Amino acid sequence: MLALGSVTNLFDLPGLSEHALPMKSLPDAVRLRAQIIQHLEEAHTECSLNDRQALLTFVVAGGGFAGVETVAALNDFVREALRFYPNLREEMLRVVLVHPGAVILPELGESLGRYTQSVLAGRGVEILLNTRVTGVTTNLVSVTSSNSIPASTLVWTAGTVPNPLVSCLPCVKERGRVLVNEFLRVPNWPSVWVIGDCAFVPDIRKPGHSHPPTAQHAIREGQVVAHNIAAALRGRMPRPFSFKTIGLLASIGRRTGVARIFGFNFSGFFAWWLWRTIYLSKLPGLDKKLRVAFDWTLESAVPQRRFCCSAGWPPQ
Ligand SMILES: Cc1cc2nc3c(=O)[nH]c(=O)nc-3n(C[C@H](O)[C@H](O)[C@H](O)COP(=O)(O)OP(=O)(O)OC[C@H]3O[C@@H](n4cnc5c(N)ncnc54)[C@H](O)[C@@H]3O)c2cc1C
Numbered sequence: 001m002l003a004l005g006s007v008t009n010l011f012d013l014p015g016l017s018e019h020a021l022p023m024k025s026l027p028d029a030v031r032l033r034a035q036i037i038q039h040l041e042e043a044h045t046e047c048s049l050n051d052r053q054a055l056l057t058f059v060v061a062g063g064g065f066a067g068v069e070t071v072a073a074l075n076d077f078v079r080e081a082l083r084f085y086p087n088l089r090e091e092m093l094r095v096v097l098v099h100p101g102a103v104i105l106p107e108l109g110e111s112l113g114r115y116t117q118s119v120l121a122g123r124g125v126e127i128l129l130n131t132r133v134t135g136v137t138t139n140l141v142s143v144t145s146s147n148s149i150p151a152s153t154l155v156w157t158a159g160t161v162p163n164p165l166v167s168c169l170p171c172v173k174e175r176g177r178v179l180v181n182e183f184l185r186v187p188n189w190p191s192v193w194v195i196g197d198c199a200f201v202p203d204i205r206k207p208g209h210s211h212p213p214t215a216q217h218a219i220r221e222g223q224v225v226a227h228n229i230a231a232a233l234r235g236r237m238p239r240p241f242s243f244k245t246i247g248l249l250a251s252i253g254r255r256t257g258v259a260r261i262f263g264f265n266f267s268g269f270f271a272w273w274l275w276r277t278i279y280l281s282k283l284p285g286l287d288k289k290l291r292v293a294f295d296w297t298l299e300s301a302v303p304q305r306r307f308c309c310s311a312g313w314p315p316q
Contacts, residue, residue, distance in 0.1 A: 001192075001193040001194070001195065001225060001229065002166075002178065002192065002193070002194045002195075002198060002199075003194070003195050003196045003198070003218070003222070004162070004163035004165055004166060004196075004197075004198045005162075005163055005196055005197045005198060006160040006161060006162050006163060006197040006198065006213065007024070007160065007161060007162075007163055007164065008022040008024050008156060008159070008160055009158075009159035009160055009161040010156065010159075011158075011159065013133065013134060013135050013136075014134075014135035014136070015135050015136040015137050016135070016136055016154075016156060019136045019137065019138060019154060020061075020136055020154045020155070020156040021035065021153070021154065021155050021156065022155075022156055022157075023066050023067075023070050023155055023156070023157045024160070032070075032074070032153075032155060033077070035153060036058070036074065036077060036078060036081075036153070037081070039055040039056070039152060039153060040055075040056075040078065040081055040082075040085055040088065041085075042055050043055040043056050043085075043087075043088060043092075044085040044087050044088055045087075046087070051139065051152070052092065053092075053094075053150050054139035054140070054150040054151055054152045055152050056088070056092050056093050056094065057093075057094040057095075057096065057149060057150060057151035057152070057153070058074055058075075058078065058093075058094070058095050058096070058151065058153045058155070059096045059097075059098060059133070059141045059149055059151045059153065059154045059155070060074065060095075060096070060097050060098070060154075060155045060157065061098045061133040061154060061155065061156050061157065061158045062098075062099065062156070062157035062158030062159070063097055063098075063099025063100075063101065063104030063105065063106075063127070063129075064104075064105065064106070064107070064157065064158075065105065065107070065248070065250050066157035067097060067099070067104075067155075067157035067158070068097070068104055068105055068116060068120075068250055068252060069250055069251055069252070070155055070157060071095060071097045071120065071125055071155075072120060072123075072125075072251065072252040072253035073251075073253060074095060074155070075095045075120070075123055075124060075125050075253060076123075076253045076254060078093055078095065079093065079123075079124065090124075093124070094126065094149075094151070095124060095125050095126065096125070096126045096127075096128060096149060096151070097120065097125055097126070097127045097128070098128045098131050098132070098133050098141075098143055099127065099128065099129055099130075099131065100130065100131065100132045100158075101129065101130070102129055102130060103117070103129070104116055104117055104127065104129075105250065105258065107248055108248055108250070108258055108259075108260050108265075109260065109265070111265065112258045112260065112265055112267060115258060115267050116250070116252050116258055119252055119253075119256055120252065120253075123253065123254070128143060128145055128146065130145060131143050131144050131145040131146070132144045133154065133156075133158070136154045138152065139151065139152045141154050160197070160213075161176055162176045162177045162178075162197060162198040163197075163198050166178055166198050171186050171188070171189055171192070172186075172187070172188075173200070174200035174210070175200060177197075177198055177199055177200035177213075178194040178198060178199055178200060179200045179202075180193070180194050180195075180199050180200065180201055180202075181202070182201075182202060182204050182240040182241055182242075183224075183228050183238040183239070183240060183241070184199065184201065184221060184224060184225045184228060184241055185228070185238070190232075193225050193228070193229060195218060195221035195222060195225050196213070196217075196218040196221060196222075197213040197218065199221070201217070201221065201241060203242075204240055204241075204242050205242060205244070211241075211243065212245065214245070216243070216245060216246065217243060217245075220241070220243050221241055224239055224240075224241045227239050246261065246262065247259060247260055247261030247262065248260050248261075249261075249271065249274060249275040249278065250275070251272055251275050251276075252272075255269055255272045255273075256268055256269065256271070256272050257269075257270075257271035257272030257273075257274065257275045258271050259271040259274055259275060261274070276296070280292060280293060280296075
């Protein structure tokens, strides 16, 4: 059974593999956090006056879920950290979201996308719509709609592709993913099963469509494929995979969220609370759920210094 997932797609754009930070895994998030703190510390010193603008500009490419959640958290993080850097002022910061479409979060529909844009803009995020990043150097991000942006941080959330191993497999692909039947089995390769982001799983309720590559689907495909492999070994009937997306949620910073659940739109604190509660319920094990719930409750009563990274920090 193959469940190789996907990897970040940099579209071979100049400079991206050297300078852009992906946002795909926990180590990516840790690396971004460390880079932000490093750039704030460098910008704080007097000798970096020439580089200060680039050090204090943070560009996120891609206005989908990953990009919007990243830019919202990044924006809150840097603005909150500024009070520890007396040489830096809020006007020196630039946080920019670059999105190729007319409205961000297209999966949630236009009204939630526009709501999110106005919330982020109100918190100081610049949103460049109908714009693409075309390349990056150490301290410059090139975009299609305006002059290059002096920035030393580019976070890339603007695309994923199935794991490159998939392209070597001698089976039929659809949009780079392995085509499986409704039982998650590869036609003509009956002993091979594929699930998750690297599988093109037909939606039996909507002929011609496939299931989207999300964790919601991958987890349920895992349960069905386990049943079907056991059924194949025991000579029983396999079960077809069918699942309708329950909802889509995003946190957009400072206890604000947007959500579409069973076709109904939610925004603001309630959507953020839903987002937190649903993801809390997904954590494996009661002990982890309790630990995280306790930590969150404590954090809302006594906010901690989220950006402290080392002994002796923040600077006195
Ligand atoms: C920033 C971000 C936020 C997301 N948020 C959501 C969300 O809120 N809700 C949602 O439903 N989905 C979300 N997704 C999508 C979700 O993460 C994926 O759809 C899901 O993880 C796919 O599961 P998977 O098992 O196919 O792949 P993955 O979870 O990527 O797992 C693939 C695994 O295969 C391993 N692997 C790779 N190559 C090899 C190899 N050669 N040999 C052995 N192992 C290998 C990898 O290390 C990895 O552990 C998000 C994705 C991103 C990037």
